[in-house]
Amino acid sequence: MKDLETLFNPKSIAVVGATETMLKWGSFIISNILEGGFKGPVYPISTSHQSVYGVKAYASLRDISEPIDLVFVATPASTVISILEQCVEKNVHAVVVISSGFSEAGAEGAVLEKQVAAFAREHSIHLAGPNTMGMANVAISLFATGGHPRPTPGTISIIAQSGNVGNQIMLWAELQGIGIGKFVGSGNEAVLKVEDYLEYFHHDPNTSVVLLYLEGVYDGRKFFEIARRVSLRKPVIALKAGRTEGGSRAAASHTGAMASSFRLFESVMRQSGVMMATNSTELLELSVAFDSFPLPRGNRVGILTLGGGWGVITADECEENGLVLSHLPESIMRVLDEKLPPFWSRANPVDLVGQPDFFLFADAIELMVASDAFDAIIVLGLIGSARYGTRPVQATHRLGQISDEQIAAVQEGAASLENGIRETILSLMNRYDKPIYPVSLAAFPEDKIIYSRPGSRYKAIIYKTPEMAVFCLSKQYQYAQFRRECASG
């Protein structure tokens, strides 16, 4: 049961129950695979159609002479064992059972699920599901889920005990330009369990961060042991639902998983190095932060801000999240004394008192990153100012005082300076191996959230608010601590 490579990287695929009838799972899965651009052969299996979406269909797996790596099953629960028998004949060892009507549907279904599991184990079939929404491997353009999200390729891989939640997180990733590696909805986990997928992602070179949506685990000890092992190599970010009585009840009726006592679970997770998100937003935000920034070597933060109030807000957030605002070194103070008006803050946060000087800002960032006094830098309100900050100039343009050419030049100049700052942040992160968290404060809906370039080891996430930047930084610090303690212990 160790190697799930064929499940996630199949060369050929068959879909049993493929159909063109809208709203049927057999239609969702086959249309998604075909339209998603998977390069290998795809075989629809249908007892009633000659072709599905223009692709020749077969009445049974037995009718296909070529080898098949992965089979999706979207026919009624009662038919699944007979399909698994065909899989054995065809020497197929990876099967995703989409079909519902198993343990989540009552006692009868639970019996059937046990039979399916026993059969799969006996014949060494890696079986995902049943009652799963499917899986995806973005790198090979394999999208085989009920929803049709299309994230860009990346290295954040997702294990979700709710296919819906997993799919929506992939959609959120798509809409924000966040790269996703692989996805699996674990469904009822009759055979393959969360632990097995974790184990696979542990060794997967194309997975840098594991994003986990959990409702309950079957074997807590095993889960803990594997989670800890994975966490030592790459970050695992988890959201545990079913934390409360109401949530547990809902989870029980949803997947049939036992939702265990959350407080116990949380303390075990802390020991295993798994980073816990408290809600779905944090789950994705944390995963992206870990996928993008270098880990901080300590918890000492330097803040650069274009406005005093945001400095105060961010200072609070830092202290409340276990980070420390260390003192601004004399050497930095001396340099800034020469560049700033006499009433500048002379302390951390460094308030650049509305100085609209991009070069000064770039210099100040470098001064702080290079300093041994800081393990991480937060930059507030410079990025985002190209568009919002030039509004006063746009106003004078509309008032007829400056020409179309002048306003175009101003906007182009501001955009290019802002781009320069992004570039500076990226270069400095690469050079000093220290995280620099930029916060826009004036993010427009259409703004790019992730900034990167070929050859850069790191990416910069442009945060919309300081609170999310600080939260992610604090979790990165916690994780770095976990790794250090384990290395020294």
Place this chain on the structure above:
Amino acid sequence: MKDLETLFNPKSIAVVGATETMLKWGSFIISNILEGGFKGPVYPISTSHQSVYGVKAYASLRDISEPIDLVFVATPASTVISILEQCVEKNVHAVVVISSGFSEAGAEGAVLEKQVAAFAREHSIHLAGPNTMGMANVAISLFATGGHPRPTPGTISIIAQSGNVGNQIMLWAELQGIGIGKFVGSGNEAVLKVEDYLEYFHHDPNTSVVLLYLEGVYDGRKFFEIARRVSLRKPVIALKAGRTEGGSRAAASHTGAMASSFRLFESVMRQSGVMMATNSTELLELSVAFDSFPLPRGNRVGILTLGGGWGVITADECEENGLVLSHLPESIMRVLDEKLPPFWSRANPVDLVGQPDFFLFADAIELMVASDAFDAIIVLGLIGSARYGTRPVQATHRLGQISDEQIAAVQEGAASLENGIRETILSLMNRYDKPIYPVSLAAFPEDKIIYSRPGSRYKAIIYKTPEMAVFCLSKQYQYAQFRRECASG
């Protein structure tokens, strides 16, 4: 010092220190007012220019023969008293001092500030600032701040002890279509203090919610007394920065305000009915929720969901925020038994098990809103499905199986059904006076966040995540409790 009506609703305005020189405050303020569309006369005062942005300038306030309601001052600190003297001559009683260089800049500035304050008090001048970023009244298109946000008119009014924070919140409001009433950056509060603005908004018929960004208050007792009085009439939502030592230090260097012990402050706020946000995102989100939804009569929540996982997540959030998932009444169960597959949840959350039937959903919402078992309803994942939910159909379109006309009809149909659901939610809120919180789960950046129509008493906010919906609902419940307790006590 009671009536700030002239400050917020001036008929005529003069700007002392008006200039076309970019990046100067005298340019920001005058260009913003002129370009913002304020209807009354605007007089630039400049000793060196004949006109500013095409408008005739005057050397002094004395040279204007017409009456002036409101004066902005953007000249150096040392000139302010002489300008106030001119204001007395011109019978001006509302002045916004933008100029910095007062108490925030050191001991010398503090002395000057006291002189300015004494002079203003002696001559009954309502003086905002000094060191403020300005003010705005969206209803009369008066935008007089350093940043140039342009929110739509509404009834959320803002008091900010950081002009930057207030301006950025107005920009966030603009980008999300959130209506704003009035804004003031209180600056150093030499004369007018947060309490005075609160008192004004208490009586302002065009303010339904007060959004407050606080760093420190000068007279805690007075603030508490007024905040409580206002809270009994309309919600006050506050973010207190300077909660920690680091934040306090930053706040002290920023405005000179005393950042008091936060825990004490928080408990006092709780007694006064002020709803505390813990960060800048919550500050705006809470304000909008209070401005849009009816208050719940109790804490019993019904959840309708299109996917099990999201139901679990939302159930957890509810219980963790003091809300209760009450049992689904038998009567509702019987109706749904006839419409849903046999294995439906038969419990709250009501999982519509992926039934893509919009009419069923509309019926289910009404069943739950009408029931005495629930004080509020959360609807997960129906809104947003018109675009995301039709992706499988789009896929079959791209696979050539359905025509351009067919896909257009499907998308139009889905959009119109989704619009119907929004309309249903709005009608049911108006009819039953109960909040219904819709969560999209598939919100695109360009999606409208607020849904309303003329004549509707309430608006519907379309949330992107259940956690924010639950958080806002729980605060609305807390506030409703406060009002009930005060009414009965």
